[in-house]
Amino acid sequence: MTSSIRRSKFLFVIALALAFLPCPRAWAVKRDIIRSFQEEFADHDYRLRVDLQGTNYLSVPNFVNENGFHYRGRQFPVMFRAMEMVYLARLSNAGSNVVDLTIYRSKKEAQQIRGAVPAAPFGPAAGTDTVGSFARDLSTTVTLELRAGKDDTKAQREEILQLLGRIFYIKTEPTEEEKEAYIRSHADLSLTKLSEATGLPEQMIKQILATSPAREDAPPAEKKKEE
DSSP: OHHHHHHHHHHHHHHHHHHHSOOGGGGOOOHHHHHHHHHHHSSEEEEESSOEEOOBTTBOOEEEETTEEEEESSOOOEEEOTTOEEEEEEEEOOSSSEEEEEEESOHHHHHHHTTTOOOOOOGGGGGSOOHHHHHHTTEEEEEEEOOSOTTOHHHHHHHHHHHHHHHEEOSOOOOHHHHHHHHHHTTTSOHHHHHHHHOOOHHHHHHHHHTSOSOOOOOSSOEEEEO
């Protein structure tokens, strides 16, 4: 009898504890939303507003939320620069309040490794030289962090669209002011690369650089380093 009472108390405590645990699914992005954005925005080329760092299977440094674009955690070399055209291959959701974007330099590169990349390695295998590491040399990931819960689908759609607009020029092109800001913040690049990225002649780029302040750290889009 005593054992039965103790067991009942134990089960009650467990049930009470589980009731107060946060449920990640409450923040999940609805599948139909991901599907609709996949159909509308994936498999297209877009011009970047920001520099994107490379990544690996265990760390994603590129994040965007209501406060802007951020690099987070471990730092990786820049893989794709602002103003470059890139290929958005996929939008996905792992069940929390985030949407992950998989980005390649071009559709051709994405097709070259599609079906040839093994499952993502974890643990000690993550550091080995595999086809997966080759894939990481060609692609990166950006994570969109949402505030809206899955029950507010309208807010989720609007928020995802807004955050995509912080990463890409969607149905628009850079303004002359944005091009000038890009040139000044990427003065380490060659004139040829700056001209290719902005479409401006090299002579005009020289003039912009000649009139730039000694140091200008403000890029075309807001960037912060989060520790």
